[in-house]
Structure formats: structure tokens, C-alpha cells
Amino acid sequence: MTRLHVQVNPASMLAGEITEERVRAGAAAFGDGLALSFGTTPAALEAGLAEAEVLLLTGKAPLEDLGRRAPRLRWLSYTSAGVEWLVDTDFPPRLQLTNASGTHEPKAAEFTLMAVLMLNNHLPQLLAATRERRWAPRSGGTVAGRTALILGMGALGGAAATALQRQGMRIIGNSHGGRPHPAVAVMTTGEGFRAHLPEADVLVIALPLTAATRGLIGRAELDLLPRHAGVVNIGRGEILDDAALAAKLREGSLGGAVLDALPQEPLPPDSPLWDTPNLIITPHCGLYDPTAYGPRCLDGFFANLRRFQAGEPLAHRVLPDRGY
Secondary structure, eight states: OEEEEEEEOTTSTTTTTSOHHHHHHHHGGGGGGEEEEEESSHHHHHHHHHHOSEEEEESOOOOTTHHHHOTTOOEEEESSSOOHHHHTSOOOTTOEEEOOTTTTHHHHHHHHHHHHHHHHTTHHHHHHHHHTTOOOOOOOOOSTTOEEEEEOOSHHHHHHHHHHHTTTOEEEEEESSOOOOTTOSEEEEGGGGGGGGGGOSEEEEOOOOOTTTTTOBOHHHHHHSOTTOEEEEOSOGGGBOHHHHHHHHHHTOSOEEEESSOSSSSOOTTOGGGGOTTEEEOOSOTTOOTTTHHHHHHHHHHHHHHHHHHTOOOTTBOOTTTTO
16 A cells, blocks of 8 residues: 655645645545545644655645655655755655656647747737837737747747747757757757857747756847847746846847746836836746646646556656756
């Protein structure tokens, strides 16, 4: 019998998705092979850790000293894709860590396509003119034949590449390993993306936050983009120098930007980003699908749980030394 504890932080945006009812419905298929506990309080977490072999976690929780607090724990599954706060935690060597990579794919494809189409059709400028009650017609052509440079070709970047390529865009990708992708015309690795910045009509950031990606896109990189180019960030806010981006947009030396990931979340009311021209902010909600995220996430977890019970390799493993 496998002992599973599910801990949900009530402050998490996903708290309404990973409900006890949904968890127990999925666990029912395991019958007597699974012992389940569910909690939302610190006391429930301590009680669950004392016996659990598997921890399914939604939102942040204090996880220090797990070797002592959770002597039987062998696998921690996190119901989000971003795990930067987890990889910095000192876990016992025996502990496997997985995330919900891939759960956002369908929405990432649609959202990125929407953002690129908005930039191509000058929506940031048109919305600014609307707020100022200015009649300022401005039209854009189709995106067919234009070039998108996508940083990060994991689940998010791959979904974005497929969606944009279907509209006739030329895709340049960049990933850690350089694995080919059917939608990508040119694949680069490491610093290789820099040589292609001058030919990008849009730069899409779909990277996880790691020591290597923090601050990766600054003024020097933005200056290499054409004046008409746009920037879309669906990765992490700390990857992009927001002050440099704001300066470029205020100067008019960059076409526009759509940010779903911000340097601080929630973004403070006094942040200059709120008033930056030709910038559209979506408060880290663009990739979230409230109609499907919870069921899709739990389906993936329970499929992984069957692998765990069978002694098979887990899907969506996070490698702490790599950061994702």
C-alpha cells in the first residue's frame, strides 16, 4: 500500500482546482493499494508527512528538514510547472521531485498566438490611443512569413512554436539540448540565440527561472531586436530586465510587449510598468485554464502514481542541478 498525502495551500490560485473531492475521485481507482490523507493546515501537513511516501503539493509550504519530518517520503509532486523555490530546498537525496509540466500546453498555444497577433496588429498602440480618446488608425499585415524567436522549447515553448508555425511564421528555437522540433526551422542552443535577435519580429520567452536564465534578456539583447519587434514573456518575470524593456518602449525603439510574467507578483501599484506605453500586462493568468487545469493535472499525477507503484521512471522529473 502506498501512503499519499495531499497538501493544498488555501492561498494558492489552484486551491479551487485540486479539491479533496477531485483527489478522492481519482484515488478511488487504486482501491486498497492507496492510503490517502488530505489537508490545508500546517497541522495537517505535519501529520501527513509523518507517514507519507508521496506528497502532492499545491502552493507553497514549509518543507525544511524533510529528512526528519518525513522519514518515509520518496516522491514530491508539485501541481505547478515553476519549481524554482523547490529546487533551492535541501531535500534528502532519496526524494524524487516532479512538476506539472505540460498541463498548460493547450492554453499556452492559444495565449501566445493571441499575444503575437495583438502585437502584429498594433493592439498595444491602439488601446493606448483609445484611452486617450485619439483616433489613430494603424493596421498590420498577417503574421505569415514573419519570424518568431522562442527561448525555451519545453512544453510551453513547443506549444507556442506549433501554434505560430501553423499561421505561417518562421520559428527559430533555443533550448538547453537543441533537440529538433517539427515546427522549428532553426534550432539553437545556449548563447546561440543572440545571433538571431536582429531577424526576430517577435521574441517569445518561455524559459524556467534558473541561475542561468535570471536576467538573460537585458538592454543589450533588446537593442539587437528590430525597432518594430515585440516581446512576449510567458516564462518568468526575472528573466527579462523590466526596466530596460520599459525604457525601450518609452523611447519607441521597440514595437510593443505582452507580459504574463512579472518581476514582482502581484505587481505593486507604484510600479512604472503600469504606465509604460505599448505594454499589455496579464497578471500571470494567461496560461491558466480554469475549465481543465485541475482535472488535467490530477490525471497526470495519478498516471505517474501508477508508474511509482510499478517501480517505473516518473514522468516530468525535475533535475535540481539543472533547475527544472
